[in-house]
Every structure is written in structure tokens, then in C-alpha cells.
Amino acid sequence: MPNVLRADGITVKFGGVTAVNNVSLSLGSGEILGLIGPNGAGKTTLFNALTGFAPMHSGRITLLDRDITALPAFKRTRLGFGRTFQTERPFEELTVLENVLIAAFLTVVRRSEAEHLAMSVLEQVGLADRAHQPALDLNLARRRRLELAKALAVKPKVIFLDEIMAGLNPPALREMITFVRSLSAQGLAVLMVEHIMEAIIELSDHVIVLASGEKIAEGTPQQVTSNERVIEAYLGTD
Amino acid sequence: MTKHLIGLGVLLAVGMTYPAIFPNNLTIAISVLLFAGWATSWDLLGGWNGQVSLGHASFVGLGAYFVAIGQSQFGLAPWWTMAMAAAFAAILAYFWGWLTFSLRGPYFSLSTIAVAEILRLVAINEEWLSGGATGVFIATLPEPFGIDLFSRTAQFYMALAFAAVVIATVIVISRARFGYQLRAVREDEDSAMAAGIDPTATKLKAFMLSAALTSIGGGIYGVVLAFIEPHVIFALLLSVQIALTAIIGGRGTIWGPAVGALVLIGAGEMFRTTFAEANMLIYGILILVVVLFVPRGIVGELARRHIRRLYAKRAQG
Amino acid sequence: MASLDIFLQNIANGVLIGGVYALIGIGLTLVFGVMRTINFAHGDFVVLGMYSAVLFNALLGWDPYLSLLLAMPIGFFAGVIVERFILSRVIDAPPESALLATLGISLIIGNAILLTFGGEPRSVQVSYASSTFSIAGVNVSMVLLLAGIATVIMIAALYVLLNRTEVGRAIRGTAENRLGAELVGIDTRRIHSIVFGLGVMLAVMAGVTLIPLLFATPTNTGAVFTLKAFVVTVLGGLGNVGAAIAGGILLGVVEVLGASYFMSEYREAYGLIAFLLILLFRPEGLFGRTVKRV
Structure with missing residues (x-):
């Protein structure tokens, strides 16, 4: 499988503290990569470094063999990154449709076409009936879907999902898992940071485990969950 | 959108007939229209894009000086000098923004005051450029x-055209891609970047457009005044007045700044005898009222109530 | 030799004027440090102090320094009232709301003075207005020296208040971490009122000490002082009292030296340019600790 995303030797430092140390990963289209680790392991920092929201100390990132290491976040989005935020950030003053419209405007300039694209994404995530509500009025599960819709409306090649399962009730969780699988079935490369092991085990083709900023294990979900270092990291430090 | 265009049509229709009906109240109407245009231009940056500038008098001054100096020194007609002023204002805004947009919130506002004050000092002191502290006079x-x-009538129509063009610009932008980029950056820069929007470029565009439009109004103001003094036209108070007009009327709304201009100039006129020169007192009191009780401004609050009512109706039906 | 004399003279004037700037800046920076509010009305409170001296002089024939005894407590309570009824209600709203509220207060003060006293410049004539004495060939203006002494006393008093008293500890705690202060039982609302009162009191005091030297006008002077206070605090680092003193003196010296060696018309601009440069390249101020950019 050809690599869509490749990251080599990613290191992030805050002041004197190394938050992520020399982590590499690669991801092909249609593949789901799970990123797990105890709290404070550097998952979100790595995530932000990959998407351009945190400055990197060293390392190299390529998207479809193009070096994007030096590009700011918005340029990475233009080249094919989509991301959600851990704390959902809808534009609260705007309607659900307008929220997605902003992202849809990345690839189309005409409003009617952008609205069309936004509506089709909203249908995909099951929010079409709420298109004209203010985003402020959505509940948690729907806000998550709105986040997803915003990330999908930029027509990404790689989608970064930052704990989109957290706090969902069981039926909503099932729906979300099914939905993420459908994304990979469409050929999207998915990188997810997640605490919900059920989702990681069920969805991931490949899992990377971080602890204290280091990659301590990687492999299939079965391989990493039986890895002693992983068990130790989870039980020992947290 | 059609609703707003109809509103604009009504404004123009009323405006066209106004000089015939109130031939003696043209000066105040010119004030209202110029402030409506300036505040609406300010709002592109301050309301729609969330960057509160307290230096917009610089662009008013720029427009007025271009027209006055162009006419008195080089015999250039105002329409040429207004176009030049708009281009120059956009260039100035580009460098100004490039310098200050790394600062957020109150720090950005503070830096705009500093830049505007420096420009004012230049206008006062560089006599070869601006005629110095005594000012410039338009004789022909x-x-x-x-x-x-x-004639006041001709000036009224110029001001009306200016206000209408600026409001029309905002109506179009509010529905277009650029309008959504502006709002996205205002609401949350990180989220905007995740949608592929370059926050700095968006702010620069908004600032340049806002500056160019403001300077065109400044050019008309120059014609209206016919005599331009730097301490009047570059005053911090004028910058404050423009910003407060938009904020009291309702930031980030199409009609808010225009309504703000009508209310504030109207109130200033009503209390003219009571307050005389102290008419900025009204701005002070009203901005306190807005901050404490109506944070969205007059039109913003009305719009919110309207939407709530629609909801309530829909929920019942 | 003569040029050295002039240089020393300039430095002395710069330092003394800078002392008053420092006094104005401390009030602003104290309020910012504790309340995270940029007070646009600060300069207008300075002007209010000037006019209070004018009023006491006109009605009772008092010397400005005598009127300090009344003007300072009145200023303090005025500040407390403004904080209670206006600022405390917007403190948790977006930062712009507080800024706009103080802008409103600024316009109200300036224009209320204009309505009361009229627009013509006012001052208080004192017998020692033009007296100077020389130390080692450097002439020092009596008025500036008195202002300098008042500044030193005030700063010392403030130091004691902040570092040696219970209230001071609470103020510093609130500035450090408002939530943390509340958790240990500090009434931060009360602290905010006190701090704003202190800020206004310092502004009023600066105004009174300046009135023998400067003419006051209702609206323009306020804006000038507000800008100077911003410059001082940003030079020193917003929210840092000690640095505001250094910032004030630096501004005084920069202005006087810039005006005497380069172009005097741009006296005001030197401070503003320094202000912009620091805002852009070192927003924590020249002497401030590194702070998170807002």
C-alpha cells in the first residue's frame, strides 16, 4: 500500500521538556492508524505537530511524497489534511450548515456549490435535518458529528480524529465506529487518537503506543494489547 | 440577501428625494451618511473579522488630504485622488496589519492607536507634505x-452613494466565501486554519478593504469641509467615534453601523444645545449601556430576538 | 564641556518627568496586573486630579499639595464605585467589553469636565512654579522635584502596602492566580475594587502634582496621558509595578533626549515608536518576566 502520510523522527519540545521524542509513523489510503497511550503521553502534541498546530523541534513530514514539514496548518489542510478538535469548536454564532460551508468553501468558490457540498456532508454524518439550527444548540454527540462534517468538507486525503469517541453513550459510540469504518472504506487514511480501547481494537489496522513522548510499541491491536511494556505503561504510571 | 437589497433600495429611494424635502437639513444628513459608511467599513474588520481598530481616522485623513492636496497643488479632480487615496490606504493597511496582526485582542487595539498617532504627528509636522498644522484649503x-x-446637495448625493456602495459591499460579502472566512477567523483562528483559511491573510484583506473604503469617505469629507486641519481629521476621537458608532449599532451586522450612525448623530443633534462641544458624552453613555445591557448592539439584539421568536413559533407549530 | 552639561540637564529633566510618568503608569499596570483590564480612562482620571486641584484652588485657595489630602481619598472611592457598578459586571465578558466600558468612562469624564469647566486650558499658579536650583551645574525645577519626591513617597507606600500587609498579599495573590486566590478564601471582588480605587488614586495624585507645571484641557489631555501610561507600562511590561517605574523614567529620558538631539516636533512619537517596537518584539516588556501572549 502506498504511503499517503509519512512522518520521520518527530520531536516536539516545550521549553526544556521533550513532549514527543523521535516518533515515526506512516499511513496508507484506506488505512486506520490508532494512537494510544496514557494521559500526558504526548498523543495530542504529536497530533498537533503533524497537523501543524504545534511547532516541531525536528522531524520530517510528507504527504503523498511531498515534504510539508515547513508548511503552516492551513496549507496542510489545503493539501489534504482534515482534523477535528478534542474540545469541539463549532463557530457558535453560525448555523450548522454555515459551519460546514466554511470548510466547503475551501474547494469551491460559488456559494450554491459550496452549500450543495456542505449539505451532502451533513447527510453523510446524519445532521442534515439540523442544518439550519445555530451550532450553539447542538448536544455533545451532534457536536462531534459537526466536527467530523467540518473535517470532511475540506475533502481530505488524511483525516485526523482527536478523541471523537470520548463521552459518547453506547449507541452513539457504535454509530461513530461504523462511521469511521465507512470513511476508511472510501479510501481515506485515518489517524485517530483515542482512549476508548473498544474503538481502537475494532477499527485500527495498526496501533502506535506512546508513553512519556516515546513510541514504546506498535503493531496490530492484538500485538500491542498483549505487549508487556504497554501494560506496564498503562498500569504503572497512570 | 434580497431582503437586504430591498432595504438598500429603500435607503436610496428615500435618499434621492431627501434634498427636495429637507433642503435645509443637508449637513446633518451628510454627517449621518459619512459615518454610516465609515462605521460600516470599520465593521468589515472590527465586526465581521473581530479586529477592533482605534485608528481609522488615519484613513479618513488620508482620503481628505489626497483630495485637498491633489486639488490645490496639482489640480487633480477629486475622483482621481479618491481612487489614489483608496489604493494608498490599502497599501498602508497592508503594512500596518503586517506589523500588528501578530498581536491579539486589546494589544492590537493599542497598537492601532500608536500607529494612528504617529501618522497624525507626521501630518502636523511635515509641512512640505501636508501643509503642516495650519492645514490645506480647497479653493476650486x-x-x-x-x-x-x-453645493451641499451634490455633496449629499456623494455621501449617499458612498454609504450605499459600502453597505452593498457588505451585503455581498456577508453571503460570500470571503464573508465566512472573516467570521471563521473572528470566532476561532485554530478552527479556521483547520478549514484551510489563512488567518493573517484574511485579516489583511479585511483591513485593506476597510481602509480603502474609509478613505473614499474621507475624500468626500475633504470636499465637504473644504478646509483640512490635521488635528481635527486625524484625531483619536474620530477613530473612537467611528468604532463606537459600529459597536453601538451592532457589530458584524449589515445595518448595525448605519443605524448606529443615525442614532448617534441624531442624538448629538438633539442634545446639541445642551451639551454643545461635549456631545461625545452621548457616545460614552451609550457605549456603557451597550456593554452592560446590550452587548450585541442595537441591531444585533433585535436580530437575536427576531431569531428567537422564529424558533419559538417553529417549536409551537 | 557645555555639551556634557546639556546632556546632564536633559537626563535630569527626563528622569524627573519620567517619575511622574511612572506614577501614572503604576496605576494602569496595577489595574491590568490584577484585573486584566486595560483602563482607557486612566488618563482622564489624571485630568480629573488636575481639575480637582484647580477647583480646590479656586474655591479655597489651596496649594495643590494640600488638595492632595482630599483629592486622593475621593479618587480612591470614585474608583471603587466605578469598579463596583460598571467594571465588575463585565470582568468575565470578552476582554474587549472591559476595554469598551473604560473607553465609555473616559468619554464621560472628559466631556463632563468640559461641561463643568469649559474648554479653555486651566492651571494653578503657585509661587514656586518657576523656581529652580542647581546641583553641580544642573538646573532642577522645583515643581518637578516636588513631584519626584511625591512619587518616591507614594511608591514606597505602595511597596509597603503590597509586600507587608494582608491586603497586599491578597492583591498579589489575585494578580498571580484569581481562582487560586478565591480557593484560599480571598474575596477577589473586594480586591478588584480596592485595586481599581488605588489605580484611580494614583492617577489623581499624578494629576495634582502636575498641575503647577501643565495646563489641563478636558478631553485632549486625558488621551495624551492614557497613551503615555500605555507606553510606560508596555515599556516596562504590563502588570509589573517595579518595571513601570523603570518604564516611566525610560520614557521621560527617551522623550527629552529625542526631542533635544533629533526633531523636537516628534517628541511624542519617540515614545510611541518605542511602544510599538516593544509590543511587537517583546510583549512582556523590557523588564518583565516572560508571559504568555494574550
């Missing part, structure tokens, strides 16, 4: 199609 103006530009 061309007469296109035999229209006397010194």
Missing part, C-alpha cells in the same frame, strides 16, 4: 456635467 473644484461640488 471641477464641475463635472455642470454640477457644483461645493
Whole structure:
């Protein structure tokens, strides 16, 4: 499988503290990569470094063999990154449709076409009936879907999902898992940071485990969950 | 959108007939229209894009000076100098923004005051450029199609055209891609970047457009005043007045700044005898009222109530 | 030799004027440090102090320094009232709301003075207005020296208040971490009122000490002082009292030296340019600790 995303030797430092140390990963289209680790392991920092929201100390990132290491976040989005935020950030003053419209405007300039694209994404995530509500009025599960819709409306090649399962009730969780699988079935490369092991085990083709900023294990979900270092990291430090 | 265009049509229709009905109240109407245009231009940056500038008098001054100096020194007609002023204002805004947009919130506002004050000092002190502290006088103006530009009626129509063009611009932008980029950056820069929007470029565009439009109004103001003094036209107070007009009327709304201009100039006129020169007192009191009780401004609050009512109706039905 | 004399003279004037700037800046920076509010009305409170001296002089024939005894407590309570009824209600709203509220207060003060006293410049004539004495060939203006002494006393008093008293500890705690202060039982609302009162009191005091030297006008002077206070605090680092003193003196010296060696018309601009440069390249101020950019 050809690599869509490749990251080599990613290191992030805050002041004197190394938050992520020399982590590499690669991801092909249609593949789901799970990123797990105890709290404070550097998952979100790595995530932000990959998407351009945190400055990197060293390392190299390529998207479809193009070096994007030096590009700011918005340029990475233009080249094919989509991301959600851990704390959902809808534009609260705007309607659900307008929220997605902003992202849809990345690839189309005409409003009617952008609205069309936004509506089709909203249908995909099951929010079409709420298109004209203010985003402020959505509940948690729907806000998550709105986040997803915003990330999908930029027509990404790689989608970064930052704990989109957290706090969902069981039926909503099932729906979300099914939905993420459908994304990979469409050929999207998915990188997810997640605490919900059920989702990681069920969805991931490949899992990377971080602890204290280091990659301590990687492999299939079965391989990493039986890895002693992983068990130790989870039980020992947290 | 059609609703707003109809509103604009009504404004123009009323405006066209106004000089015939109130031939003696043209000066105040010109004030209202100029402030409506300036505040609406300010709002592109301050309301729609969330960057509160307290330096917009610089662009008013720029427009007025271009027109006055162009006419008195080089015999250039105001329409040429207004176009030049708009271009120059956009260039100035580009460098100004490039310098200050790394600062957020109150720090950006503070830096705009500093830049505007420096420009004012330049206008006062560089006599070769601006005529210095004594100012510039417009003695003659061309007469296109035999229209006397010194007449209040002609000036009224210029101001009306200016306000209408600025409001029309905002109506179009509010529905377009650029309008959504502006709002996205205002609401949350990280989220905007995740949608592929370059926050700095968006702010620069908004600032440049806002500056260019403001300077065109400044050019008309120059014609209206016919005598331009740097301490009047570059005053911090004028910058504050423009910003407060938009904020009291309702930031980030199409009609808010225009309504703000009508209310504030109207109130200033009503209390003219009571307060005399102290008419900025009204701005002070009203901005306190807005901050404490109506944070969205007059039109913003009305719009919110309207939407709530629609909801309530829909929920019942 | 003569040029050295002039240089020393300039430095002395710069330092003394800078002392008053420092006094104005401390009030602003104290309020910012504790309340995270940029007070646009600060300069207008300075002007209010000037006019209070004018009023006491006109009605009772008092010397400005005598009127300090009344003007300072009145200023303090005025500040407390403004904080209670206006600022405390917007403190948790977006930062712009507080800024706009103080802008409103600024316009109200300036224009209320204009309505009361009229627009013509006012001052208080004192017998020692033009007296100077020389130390080692450097002439020092009596008025500036008195202002300098008042500044030193005030700063010392403030130091004691902040570092040696219970209230001071609470103020510093609130500035450090408002939530943390509340958790240990500090009434931060009360602290905010006190701090704003202190800020206004310092502004009023600066105004009174300046009135023998400067003419006051209702609206323009306020804006000038507000800008100077911003410059001082940003030079020193917003929210840092000690640095505001250094910032004030630096501004005084920069202005005087810039005006005497380069172009005097741009006296005001030197401070503003320094202000912009620091805002852009070192927003924590020249002497401030590194702070998170807002």
C-alpha cells in the first residue's frame, strides 16, 4: 500500500521538556492508524505537530511524497489534511450548515456549490435535518458529528480524529465506529487518537503506543494489547 | 440577501428625494451618511473579522488630504485622488496589519492607536507634505456635467452613494466565501486554519478593504469641509467615534453601523444645545449601556430576538 | 564641556518627568496586573486630579499639595464605585467589553469636565512654579522635584502596602492566580475594587502634582496621558509595578533626549515608536518576566 502520510523522527519540545521524542509513523489510503497511550503521553502534541498546530523541534513530514514539514496548518489542510478538535469548536454564532460551508468553501468558490457540498456532508454524518439550527444548540454527540462534517468538507486525503469517541453513550459510540469504518472504506487514511480501547481494537489496522513522548510499541491491536511494556505503561504510571 | 437589497433600495429611494424635502437639513444628513459608511467599513474588520481598530481616522485623513492636496497643488479632480487615496490606504493597511496582526485582542487595539498617532504627528509636522498644522484649503473644484461640488446637495448625493456602495459591499460579502472566512477567523483562528483559511491573510484583506473604503469617505469629507486641519481629521476621537458608532449599532451586522450612525448623530443633534462641544458624552453613555445591557448592539439584539421568536413559533407549530 | 552639561540637564529633566510618568503608569499596570483590564480612562482620571486641584484652588485657595489630602481619598472611592457598578459586571465578558466600558468612562469624564469647566486650558499658579536650583551645574525645577519626591513617597507606600500587609498579599495573590486566590478564601471582588480605587488614586495624585507645571484641557489631555501610561507600562511590561517605574523614567529620558538631539516636533512619537517596537518584539516588556501572549 502506498504511503499517503509519512512522518520521520518527530520531536516536539516545550521549553526544556521533550513532549514527543523521535516518533515515526506512516499511513496508507484506506488505512486506520490508532494512537494510544496514557494521559500526558504526548498523543495530542504529536497530533498537533503533524497537523501543524504545534511547532516541531525536528522531524520530517510528507504527504503523498511531498515534504510539508515547513508548511503552516492551513496549507496542510489545503493539501489534504482534515482534523477535528478534542474540545469541539463549532463557530457558535453560525448555523450548522454555515459551519460546514466554511470548510466547503475551501474547494469551491460559488456559494450554491459550496452549500450543495456542505449539505451532502451533513447527510453523510446524519445532521442534515439540523442544518439550519445555530451550532450553539447542538448536544455533545451532534457536536462531534459537526466536527467530523467540518473535517470532511475540506475533502481530505488524511483525516485526523482527536478523541471523537470520548463521552459518547453506547449507541452513539457504535454509530461513530461504523462511521469511521465507512470513511476508511472510501479510501481515506485515518489517524485517530483515542482512549476508548473498544474503538481502537475494532477499527485500527495498526496501533502506535506512546508513553512519556516515546513510541514504546506498535503493531496490530492484538500485538500491542498483549505487549508487556504497554501494560506496564498503562498500569504503572497512570 | 434580497431582503437586504430591498432595504438598500429603500435607503436610496428615500435618499434621492431627501434634498427636495429637507433642503435645509443637508449637513446633518451628510454627517449621518459619512459615518454610516465609515462605521460600516470599520465593521468589515472590527465586526465581521473581530479586529477592533482605534485608528481609522488615519484613513479618513488620508482620503481628505489626497483630495485637498491633489486639488490645490496639482489640480487633480477629486475622483482621481479618491481612487489614489483608496489604493494608498490599502497599501498602508497592508503594512500596518503586517506589523500588528501578530498581536491579539486589546494589544492590537493599542497598537492601532500608536500607529494612528504617529501618522497624525507626521501630518502636523511635515509641512512640505501636508501643509503642516495650519492645514490645506480647497479653493476650486471641477464641475463635472455642470454640477457644483461645493453645493451641499451634490455633496449629499456623494455621501449617499458612498454609504450605499459600502453597505452593498457588505451585503455581498456577508453571503460570500470571503464573508465566512472573516467570521471563521473572528470566532476561532485554530478552527479556521483547520478549514484551510489563512488567518493573517484574511485579516489583511479585511483591513485593506476597510481602509480603502474609509478613505473614499474621507475624500468626500475633504470636499465637504473644504478646509483640512490635521488635528481635527486625524484625531483619536474620530477613530473612537467611528468604532463606537459600529459597536453601538451592532457589530458584524449589515445595518448595525448605519443605524448606529443615525442614532448617534441624531442624538448629538438633539442634545446639541445642551451639551454643545461635549456631545461625545452621548457616545460614552451609550457605549456603557451597550456593554452592560446590550452587548450585541442595537441591531444585533433585535436580530437575536427576531431569531428567537422564529424558533419559538417553529417549536409551537 | 557645555555639551556634557546639556546632556546632564536633559537626563535630569527626563528622569524627573519620567517619575511622574511612572506614577501614572503604576496605576494602569496595577489595574491590568490584577484585573486584566486595560483602563482607557486612566488618563482622564489624571485630568480629573488636575481639575480637582484647580477647583480646590479656586474655591479655597489651596496649594495643590494640600488638595492632595482630599483629592486622593475621593479618587480612591470614585474608583471603587466605578469598579463596583460598571467594571465588575463585565470582568468575565470578552476582554474587549472591559476595554469598551473604560473607553465609555473616559468619554464621560472628559466631556463632563468640559461641561463643568469649559474648554479653555486651566492651571494653578503657585509661587514656586518657576523656581529652580542647581546641583553641580544642573538646573532642577522645583515643581518637578516636588513631584519626584511625591512619587518616591507614594511608591514606597505602595511597596509597603503590597509586600507587608494582608491586603497586599491578597492583591498579589489575585494578580498571580484569581481562582487560586478565591480557593484560599480571598474575596477577589473586594480586591478588584480596592485595586481599581488605588489605580484611580494614583492617577489623581499624578494629576495634582502636575498641575503647577501643565495646563489641563478636558478631553485632549486625558488621551495624551492614557497613551503615555500605555507606553510606560508596555515599556516596562504590563502588570509589573517595579518595571513601570523603570518604564516611566525610560520614557521621560527617551522623550527629552529625542526631542533635544533629533526633531523636537516628534517628541511624542519617540515614545510611541518605542511602544510599538516593544509590543511587537517583546510583549512582556523590557523588564518583565516572560508571559504568555494574550
